[in-house]
Amino acid sequence: MIDPAPSDAPDRDFSDTFTDLDPSAPALTVGELSTQRGDGIFESIGVVDGHPQEVEPHLSRLAHSAHLCDLPAPQPEQWRQAIAAAAKACGPGESVIKLILSRGVEHGPTPTAWVTAAGVADFARVRTEGVALVTLDRGYASDVPARAPWLLLGAKTLSYAVNMAAIREAKRRGADDAVFVTSDGYILEAPTASIILRRGDEFVTPAPSGGILQGTTQMSVFDHLEAQGFRTAYETLPVSALTEADNAWLVSSVRLAAPIRAIDGVPVAVDTGFTVALNEYLLSPRD
Ligand SMILES: Cc1ncc(COP(=O)(O)O)c(C=O)c1O
The missing domain is CATH 3.20.10.10 (D-amino Acid Aminotransferase, subunit A, domain 2)
Incomplete structure:
Protein backbone atom coordinates (compact mmCIF):
# COMPACT_ATOMS: atom_id res chain seq x y z
CA MET A 1 0.00 0.00 0.00
CA ILE A 2 1.11 3.55 -0.62
CA ASP A 3 0.23 6.50 1.57
CA PRO A 4 -0.12 9.00 -1.31
CA ALA A 5 1.98 12.17 -1.00
CA PRO A 6 0.64 15.49 -2.31
CA SER A 7 1.77 16.08 -5.91
CA ASP A 8 3.82 19.15 -4.87
CA ALA A 9 5.65 17.34 -2.03
CA PRO A 10 9.43 17.63 -2.55
CA ASP A 11 11.19 14.54 -3.87
CA ARG A 12 12.74 12.44 -1.08
CA ASP A 13 13.09 8.82 -0.01
CA PHE A 14 9.42 7.73 0.13
CA SER A 15 10.02 4.20 1.47
CA ASP A 16 8.42 5.15 4.80
CA THR A 17 5.13 5.68 2.89
CA PHE A 18 5.04 2.07 1.60
CA THR A 19 3.65 -0.89 3.55
CA ASP A 20 4.29 -4.45 2.30
CA LEU A 21 1.19 -6.62 2.41
CA ASP A 22 0.53 -10.33 2.10
CA PRO A 23 -1.34 -10.48 -1.25
CA SER A 24 -3.56 -13.30 0.02
CA ALA A 25 -4.62 -11.37 3.15
CA PRO A 26 -7.46 -8.78 3.31
CA ALA A 27 -6.22 -5.29 2.47
CA LEU A 28 -9.17 -3.02 1.59
CA THR A 29 -12.16 -1.96 3.65
CA VAL A 30 -15.67 -2.74 2.41
CA GLY A 31 -16.32 0.98 1.89
CA GLU A 32 -13.64 1.21 -0.83
CA LEU A 33 -14.97 3.11 -3.85
CA SER A 34 -12.63 1.19 -6.18
CA THR A 35 -14.52 -2.00 -5.43
CA GLN A 36 -17.97 -0.46 -4.91
CA ARG A 37 -18.00 1.80 -7.99
CA GLY A 38 -14.86 1.09 -9.99
CA ASP A 39 -14.04 4.68 -9.07
CA GLY A 40 -10.31 4.88 -9.58
CA ILE A 41 -7.58 4.57 -12.16
CA PHE A 42 -4.82 2.11 -12.93
CA GLU A 43 -1.81 1.27 -15.06
CA SER A 44 -0.32 -2.09 -16.06
CA ILE A 45 3.43 -1.97 -16.63
CA GLY A 46 5.24 -4.81 -18.39
CA VAL A 47 8.35 -6.07 -16.61
CA VAL A 48 11.09 -8.02 -18.38
CA ASP A 49 13.78 -9.70 -16.25
CA GLY A 50 13.01 -7.27 -13.42
CA HIS A 51 13.11 -4.16 -15.64
CA PRO A 52 9.84 -2.16 -15.65
CA GLN A 53 9.20 -0.91 -19.19
CA GLU A 54 8.25 2.65 -20.14
CA VAL A 55 7.80 3.88 -16.56
CA GLU A 56 7.59 7.59 -17.46
CA PRO A 57 4.89 7.19 -20.17
CA HIS A 58 2.85 5.10 -17.69
CA LEU A 59 3.26 7.76 -14.98
CA SER A 60 2.24 10.48 -17.45
CA ARG A 61 -0.90 8.55 -18.33
CA LEU A 62 -1.65 7.91 -14.65
CA ALA A 63 -1.44 11.69 -14.08
CA HIS A 64 -3.66 12.33 -17.13
CA SER A 65 -6.26 9.81 -15.92
CA ALA A 66 -6.15 11.39 -12.42
CA HIS A 67 -6.78 14.80 -13.96
CA LEU A 68 -9.74 13.56 -16.04
CA CYS A 69 -11.23 11.83 -12.96
CA ASP A 70 -10.69 14.77 -10.54
CA LEU A 71 -8.39 12.60 -8.42
CA PRO A 72 -5.41 14.17 -6.63
CA ALA A 73 -2.36 14.29 -8.92
CA PRO A 74 0.18 11.55 -8.11
CA GLN A 75 3.63 12.57 -6.78
CA PRO A 76 5.71 11.03 -9.63
CA GLU A 77 8.86 10.30 -7.61
CA GLN A 78 6.83 8.44 -4.97
CA TRP A 79 5.32 6.19 -7.66
CA ARG A 80 8.70 5.74 -9.37
CA GLN A 81 10.11 4.42 -6.08
CA ALA A 82 7.06 2.19 -5.51
CA ILE A 83 7.53 0.71 -9.01
CA ALA A 84 11.24 0.12 -8.34
CA ALA A 85 10.38 -1.63 -5.05
CA ALA A 86 7.78 -3.84 -6.79
CA ALA A 87 10.23 -4.64 -9.62
CA LYS A 88 12.64 -6.09 -7.03
CA ALA A 89 9.96 -8.69 -6.23
CA CYS A 90 9.76 -9.79 -9.91
CA GLY A 91 11.80 -12.79 -10.94
CA PRO A 92 13.35 -13.51 -14.34
CA GLY A 93 11.11 -13.53 -17.42
CA GLU A 94 7.97 -11.47 -17.85
CA SER A 95 5.84 -9.98 -15.07
CA VAL A 96 3.34 -7.17 -14.64
CA ILE A 97 3.29 -4.33 -12.14
CA LYS A 98 -0.10 -2.69 -11.57
CA LEU A 99 -0.52 0.80 -10.16
CA ILE A 100 -3.92 1.55 -8.63
CA LEU A 101 -5.17 4.90 -7.41
CA SER A 102 -8.69 4.70 -6.00
CA ARG A 103 -10.94 7.49 -4.75
CA GLY A 104 -10.63 5.73 -1.41
CA VAL A 105 -13.21 5.10 1.26
CA GLU A 106 -16.53 6.93 0.96
CA HIS A 107 -16.20 10.26 2.85
CA GLY A 108 -12.62 9.25 3.70
CA PRO A 109 -9.80 11.76 3.83
CA THR A 110 -7.47 10.46 1.11
CA PRO A 111 -7.39 8.23 -1.93
CA THR A 112 -6.18 4.66 -1.54
CA ALA A 113 -3.17 3.64 -3.57
CA TRP A 114 -1.29 0.41 -4.07
CA VAL A 115 1.06 -1.40 -6.39
CA THR A 116 1.11 -5.12 -7.18
CA ALA A 117 3.63 -7.37 -8.92
CA ALA A 118 2.68 -10.71 -10.48
CA GLY A 119 3.74 -13.19 -13.12
CA VAL A 120 1.95 -13.22 -16.50
CA ALA A 121 0.49 -15.83 -18.82
CA ASP A 122 2.66 -17.22 -21.60
CA PHE A 123 1.88 -15.12 -24.68
C1 LIG B 1 -8.50 0.13 -23.61
C2 LIG B 1 -7.02 0.02 -23.80
N1 LIG B 1 -6.47 0.60 -24.88
C3 LIG B 1 -5.14 0.52 -25.10
C4 LIG B 1 -4.32 -0.17 -24.23
C5 LIG B 1 -2.85 -0.27 -24.53
O1 LIG B 1 -2.11 0.53 -23.63
P1 LIG B 1 -0.62 0.19 -23.24
O2 LIG B 1 0.13 0.01 -24.52
O3 LIG B 1 -0.14 1.39 -22.50
O4 LIG B 1 -0.63 -1.05 -22.42
C6 LIG B 1 -4.85 -0.76 -23.10
C7 LIG B 1 -3.97 -1.47 -22.16
O5 LIG B 1 -4.41 -2.11 -21.22
C8 LIG B 1 -6.24 -0.66 -22.87
O6 LIG B 1 -6.81 -1.22 -21.79
Whole structure:
Protein backbone atom coordinates (compact mmCIF):
# COMPACT_ATOMS: atom_id res chain seq x y z
CA MET A 1 0.00 0.00 0.00
CA ILE A 2 1.11 3.55 -0.62
CA ASP A 3 0.23 6.50 1.57
CA PRO A 4 -0.12 9.00 -1.31
CA ALA A 5 1.98 12.17 -1.00
CA PRO A 6 0.64 15.49 -2.31
CA SER A 7 1.77 16.08 -5.91
CA ASP A 8 3.82 19.15 -4.87
CA ALA A 9 5.65 17.34 -2.03
CA PRO A 10 9.43 17.63 -2.55
CA ASP A 11 11.19 14.54 -3.87
CA ARG A 12 12.74 12.44 -1.08
CA ASP A 13 13.09 8.82 -0.01
CA PHE A 14 9.42 7.73 0.13
CA SER A 15 10.02 4.20 1.47
CA ASP A 16 8.42 5.15 4.80
CA THR A 17 5.13 5.68 2.89
CA PHE A 18 5.04 2.07 1.60
CA THR A 19 3.65 -0.89 3.55
CA ASP A 20 4.29 -4.45 2.30
CA LEU A 21 1.19 -6.62 2.41
CA ASP A 22 0.53 -10.33 2.10
CA PRO A 23 -1.34 -10.48 -1.25
CA SER A 24 -3.56 -13.30 0.02
CA ALA A 25 -4.62 -11.37 3.15
CA PRO A 26 -7.46 -8.78 3.31
CA ALA A 27 -6.22 -5.29 2.47
CA LEU A 28 -9.17 -3.02 1.59
CA THR A 29 -12.16 -1.96 3.65
CA VAL A 30 -15.67 -2.74 2.41
CA GLY A 31 -16.32 0.98 1.89
CA GLU A 32 -13.64 1.21 -0.83
CA LEU A 33 -14.97 3.11 -3.85
CA SER A 34 -12.63 1.19 -6.18
CA THR A 35 -14.52 -2.00 -5.43
CA GLN A 36 -17.97 -0.46 -4.91
CA ARG A 37 -18.00 1.80 -7.99
CA GLY A 38 -14.86 1.09 -9.99
CA ASP A 39 -14.04 4.68 -9.07
CA GLY A 40 -10.31 4.88 -9.58
CA ILE A 41 -7.58 4.57 -12.16
CA PHE A 42 -4.82 2.11 -12.93
CA GLU A 43 -1.81 1.27 -15.06
CA SER A 44 -0.32 -2.09 -16.06
CA ILE A 45 3.43 -1.97 -16.63
CA GLY A 46 5.24 -4.81 -18.39
CA VAL A 47 8.35 -6.07 -16.61
CA VAL A 48 11.09 -8.02 -18.38
CA ASP A 49 13.78 -9.70 -16.25
CA GLY A 50 13.01 -7.27 -13.42
CA HIS A 51 13.11 -4.16 -15.64
CA PRO A 52 9.84 -2.16 -15.65
CA GLN A 53 9.20 -0.91 -19.19
CA GLU A 54 8.25 2.65 -20.14
CA VAL A 55 7.80 3.88 -16.56
CA GLU A 56 7.59 7.59 -17.46
CA PRO A 57 4.89 7.19 -20.17
CA HIS A 58 2.85 5.10 -17.69
CA LEU A 59 3.26 7.76 -14.98
CA SER A 60 2.24 10.48 -17.45
CA ARG A 61 -0.90 8.55 -18.33
CA LEU A 62 -1.65 7.91 -14.65
CA ALA A 63 -1.44 11.69 -14.08
CA HIS A 64 -3.66 12.33 -17.13
CA SER A 65 -6.26 9.81 -15.92
CA ALA A 66 -6.15 11.39 -12.42
CA HIS A 67 -6.78 14.80 -13.96
CA LEU A 68 -9.74 13.56 -16.04
CA CYS A 69 -11.23 11.83 -12.96
CA ASP A 70 -10.69 14.77 -10.54
CA LEU A 71 -8.39 12.60 -8.42
CA PRO A 72 -5.41 14.17 -6.63
CA ALA A 73 -2.36 14.29 -8.92
CA PRO A 74 0.18 11.55 -8.11
CA GLN A 75 3.63 12.57 -6.78
CA PRO A 76 5.71 11.03 -9.63
CA GLU A 77 8.86 10.30 -7.61
CA GLN A 78 6.83 8.44 -4.97
CA TRP A 79 5.32 6.19 -7.66
CA ARG A 80 8.70 5.74 -9.37
CA GLN A 81 10.11 4.42 -6.08
CA ALA A 82 7.06 2.19 -5.51
CA ILE A 83 7.53 0.71 -9.01
CA ALA A 84 11.24 0.12 -8.34
CA ALA A 85 10.38 -1.63 -5.05
CA ALA A 86 7.78 -3.84 -6.79
CA ALA A 87 10.23 -4.64 -9.62
CA LYS A 88 12.64 -6.09 -7.03
CA ALA A 89 9.96 -8.69 -6.23
CA CYS A 90 9.76 -9.79 -9.91
CA GLY A 91 11.80 -12.79 -10.94
CA PRO A 92 13.35 -13.51 -14.34
CA GLY A 93 11.11 -13.53 -17.42
CA GLU A 94 7.97 -11.47 -17.85
CA SER A 95 5.84 -9.98 -15.07
CA VAL A 96 3.34 -7.17 -14.64
CA ILE A 97 3.29 -4.33 -12.14
CA LYS A 98 -0.10 -2.69 -11.57
CA LEU A 99 -0.52 0.80 -10.16
CA ILE A 100 -3.92 1.55 -8.63
CA LEU A 101 -5.17 4.90 -7.41
CA SER A 102 -8.69 4.70 -6.00
CA ARG A 103 -10.94 7.49 -4.75
CA GLY A 104 -10.63 5.73 -1.41
CA VAL A 105 -13.21 5.10 1.26
CA GLU A 106 -16.53 6.93 0.96
CA HIS A 107 -16.20 10.26 2.85
CA GLY A 108 -12.62 9.25 3.70
CA PRO A 109 -9.80 11.76 3.83
CA THR A 110 -7.47 10.46 1.11
CA PRO A 111 -7.39 8.23 -1.93
CA THR A 112 -6.18 4.66 -1.54
CA ALA A 113 -3.17 3.64 -3.57
CA TRP A 114 -1.29 0.41 -4.07
CA VAL A 115 1.06 -1.40 -6.39
CA THR A 116 1.11 -5.12 -7.18
CA ALA A 117 3.63 -7.37 -8.92
CA ALA A 118 2.68 -10.71 -10.48
CA GLY A 119 3.74 -13.19 -13.12
CA VAL A 120 1.95 -13.22 -16.50
CA ALA A 121 0.49 -15.83 -18.82
CA ASP A 122 2.66 -17.22 -21.60
CA PHE A 123 1.88 -15.12 -24.68
CA ALA A 124 4.33 -16.89 -27.03
CA ARG A 125 1.55 -18.49 -29.09
CA VAL A 126 -0.63 -15.40 -29.49
CA ARG A 127 2.45 -13.38 -30.49
CA THR A 128 3.18 -15.77 -33.36
CA GLU A 129 -0.19 -17.23 -34.42
CA GLY A 130 -2.06 -13.97 -33.90
CA VAL A 131 -5.64 -13.12 -33.04
CA ALA A 132 -8.97 -13.21 -34.89
CA LEU A 133 -11.06 -10.13 -34.10
CA VAL A 134 -14.66 -9.10 -34.42
CA THR A 135 -15.69 -5.46 -34.69
CA LEU A 136 -18.07 -4.42 -31.90
CA ASP A 137 -20.08 -1.21 -31.79
CA ARG A 138 -18.90 0.90 -28.80
CA GLY A 139 -22.32 2.55 -28.83
CA TYR A 140 -21.35 6.18 -29.37
CA ALA A 141 -20.46 8.40 -32.33
CA SER A 142 -17.02 9.88 -32.93
CA ASP A 143 -18.03 13.34 -31.65
CA VAL A 144 -18.98 12.03 -28.18
CA PRO A 145 -15.56 12.36 -26.46
CA ALA A 146 -15.66 16.14 -27.04
CA ARG A 147 -19.39 16.46 -26.24
CA ALA A 148 -19.43 14.32 -23.07
CA PRO A 149 -16.11 14.50 -21.18
CA TRP A 150 -17.79 12.98 -18.09
CA LEU A 151 -17.72 9.65 -19.92
CA LEU A 152 -13.96 9.72 -19.12
CA LEU A 153 -13.19 8.16 -22.49
CA GLY A 154 -9.45 8.93 -22.46
CA ALA A 155 -8.93 7.81 -18.84
CA LYS A 156 -7.72 4.36 -17.79
CA THR A 157 -10.34 3.84 -15.11
CA LEU A 158 -10.97 0.75 -13.03
CA SER A 159 -14.39 0.37 -14.70
CA TYR A 160 -13.37 -2.39 -17.13
CA ALA A 161 -16.59 -4.43 -16.93
CA VAL A 162 -17.59 -3.24 -20.42
CA ASN A 163 -14.16 -4.13 -21.83
CA MET A 164 -14.34 -7.62 -20.31
CA ALA A 165 -17.91 -8.09 -21.61
CA ALA A 166 -16.70 -7.20 -25.12
CA ILE A 167 -14.02 -9.91 -24.97
CA ARG A 168 -16.64 -12.45 -23.82
CA GLU A 169 -18.90 -11.39 -26.70
CA ALA A 170 -16.00 -11.77 -29.16
CA LYS A 171 -15.41 -15.31 -27.85
CA ARG A 172 -19.12 -16.12 -28.14
CA ARG A 173 -18.82 -15.14 -31.81
CA GLY A 174 -15.89 -17.52 -32.27
CA ALA A 175 -13.11 -14.88 -32.26
CA ASP A 176 -10.26 -14.22 -29.82
CA ASP A 177 -10.73 -10.53 -29.17
CA ALA A 178 -12.67 -7.46 -30.26
CA VAL A 179 -12.02 -4.11 -31.84
CA PHE A 180 -14.38 -1.34 -30.80
CA VAL A 181 -15.81 0.90 -33.53
CA THR A 182 -17.90 4.05 -33.19
CA SER A 183 -21.56 3.98 -34.14
CA ASP A 184 -20.65 6.15 -37.18
CA GLY A 185 -18.11 3.58 -38.34
CA TYR A 186 -14.62 4.58 -37.14
CA ILE A 187 -11.99 2.36 -35.52
CA LEU A 188 -11.29 2.94 -31.82
CA GLU A 189 -9.20 0.34 -29.94
CA ALA A 190 -9.42 -3.19 -28.57
CA PRO A 191 -10.74 -3.69 -25.02
CA THR A 192 -7.18 -4.02 -23.65
CA ALA A 193 -4.92 -2.94 -26.51
CA SER A 194 -4.25 -0.30 -29.17
CA ILE A 195 -4.46 -1.13 -32.85
CA ILE A 196 -1.77 -0.39 -35.43
CA LEU A 197 -2.28 -0.85 -39.19
CA ARG A 198 0.42 -1.08 -41.86
CA ARG A 199 -0.06 0.48 -45.30
CA GLY A 200 3.17 -0.02 -47.27
CA ASP A 201 5.89 1.91 -45.47
CA GLU A 202 3.40 3.78 -43.29
CA PHE A 203 1.97 2.71 -39.92
CA VAL A 204 -1.23 4.31 -38.67
CA THR A 205 -3.26 4.21 -35.48
CA PRO A 206 -6.54 5.92 -34.50
CA ALA A 207 -6.04 9.43 -33.08
CA PRO A 208 -6.22 9.46 -29.25
CA SER A 209 -8.56 12.48 -29.45
CA GLY A 210 -11.22 9.97 -30.59
CA GLY A 211 -11.91 8.84 -27.02
CA ILE A 212 -9.37 6.05 -26.67
CA LEU A 213 -6.37 5.51 -24.44
CA GLN A 214 -3.07 6.67 -25.85
CA GLY A 215 -1.14 3.40 -25.68
CA THR A 216 2.37 3.49 -24.22
CA THR A 217 3.27 0.46 -26.38
CA GLN A 218 1.92 2.10 -29.55
CA MET A 219 3.98 5.24 -28.84
CA SER A 220 7.10 3.15 -28.23
CA VAL A 221 6.49 1.14 -31.43
CA PHE A 222 6.05 4.37 -33.43
CA ASP A 223 9.38 5.75 -32.08
CA HIS A 224 11.07 2.47 -33.01
CA LEU A 225 9.55 2.43 -36.51
CA GLU A 226 10.41 6.07 -37.15
CA ALA A 227 14.03 5.34 -36.15
CA GLN A 228 14.00 2.65 -38.87
CA GLY A 229 12.79 5.17 -41.48
CA PHE A 230 9.09 4.23 -41.57
CA ARG A 231 6.36 6.90 -41.57
CA THR A 232 3.80 6.93 -38.75
CA ALA A 233 0.52 8.78 -38.43
CA TYR A 234 -2.52 9.28 -36.19
CA GLU A 235 -5.70 9.26 -38.26
CA THR A 236 -9.47 9.00 -38.09
CA LEU A 237 -9.77 5.54 -39.65
CA PRO A 238 -12.97 4.09 -41.10
CA VAL A 239 -13.76 0.44 -40.37
CA SER A 240 -12.88 -0.45 -43.98
CA ALA A 241 -9.22 0.45 -43.20
CA LEU A 242 -8.99 -2.73 -41.09
CA THR A 243 -9.27 -5.15 -43.97
CA GLU A 244 -7.54 -2.82 -46.48
CA ALA A 245 -4.35 -2.80 -44.38
CA ASP A 246 -1.34 -4.86 -45.44
CA ASN A 247 -0.93 -6.08 -41.85
CA ALA A 248 -2.34 -5.15 -38.46
CA TRP A 249 -1.45 -5.67 -34.79
CA LEU A 250 -2.90 -5.29 -31.34
CA VAL A 251 -0.25 -3.81 -29.06
CA SER A 252 -0.25 -3.50 -25.28
CA SER A 253 2.17 -3.49 -22.35
CA VAL A 254 1.87 -7.12 -21.27
CA ARG A 255 0.75 -9.14 -24.33
CA LEU A 256 3.01 -6.90 -26.51
CA ALA A 257 2.43 -7.21 -30.30
CA ALA A 258 -0.22 -9.73 -31.35
CA PRO A 259 -0.62 -9.91 -35.14
CA ILE A 260 -4.22 -9.74 -36.34
CA ARG A 261 -4.99 -12.70 -38.60
CA ALA A 262 -8.68 -12.06 -39.31
CA ILE A 263 -11.32 -9.38 -38.84
CA ASP A 264 -14.99 -10.34 -38.95
CA GLY A 265 -13.96 -13.55 -40.70
CA VAL A 266 -11.92 -11.75 -43.40
CA PRO A 267 -8.28 -12.95 -43.35
CA VAL A 268 -5.53 -10.38 -42.74
CA ALA A 269 -1.95 -11.26 -43.75
CA VAL A 270 0.45 -11.94 -40.86
CA ASP A 271 4.06 -10.85 -41.37
CA THR A 272 5.77 -13.33 -39.06
CA GLY A 273 9.33 -12.03 -39.42
CA PHE A 274 8.30 -8.42 -38.83
CA THR A 275 6.20 -9.41 -35.79
CA VAL A 276 9.05 -11.44 -34.26
CA ALA A 277 11.37 -8.43 -34.63
CA LEU A 278 8.73 -6.12 -33.14
CA ASN A 279 8.35 -8.34 -30.08
CA GLU A 280 12.12 -8.61 -29.73
CA TYR A 281 12.21 -4.84 -29.57
CA LEU A 282 9.32 -4.74 -27.07
CA LEU A 283 11.10 -7.32 -24.87
CA SER A 284 14.34 -5.32 -24.84
CA PRO A 285 14.83 -2.91 -21.90
CA ARG A 286 12.88 0.30 -22.68
CA ASP A 287 12.69 3.46 -20.57
C1 LIG B 1 -8.50 0.13 -23.61
C2 LIG B 1 -7.02 0.02 -23.80
N1 LIG B 1 -6.47 0.60 -24.88
C3 LIG B 1 -5.14 0.52 -25.10
C4 LIG B 1 -4.32 -0.17 -24.23
C5 LIG B 1 -2.85 -0.27 -24.53
O1 LIG B 1 -2.11 0.53 -23.63
P1 LIG B 1 -0.62 0.19 -23.24
O2 LIG B 1 0.13 0.01 -24.52
O3 LIG B 1 -0.14 1.39 -22.50
O4 LIG B 1 -0.63 -1.05 -22.42
C6 LIG B 1 -4.85 -0.76 -23.10
C7 LIG B 1 -3.97 -1.47 -22.16
O5 LIG B 1 -4.41 -2.11 -21.22
C8 LIG B 1 -6.24 -0.66 -22.87
O6 LIG B 1 -6.81 -1.22 -21.79
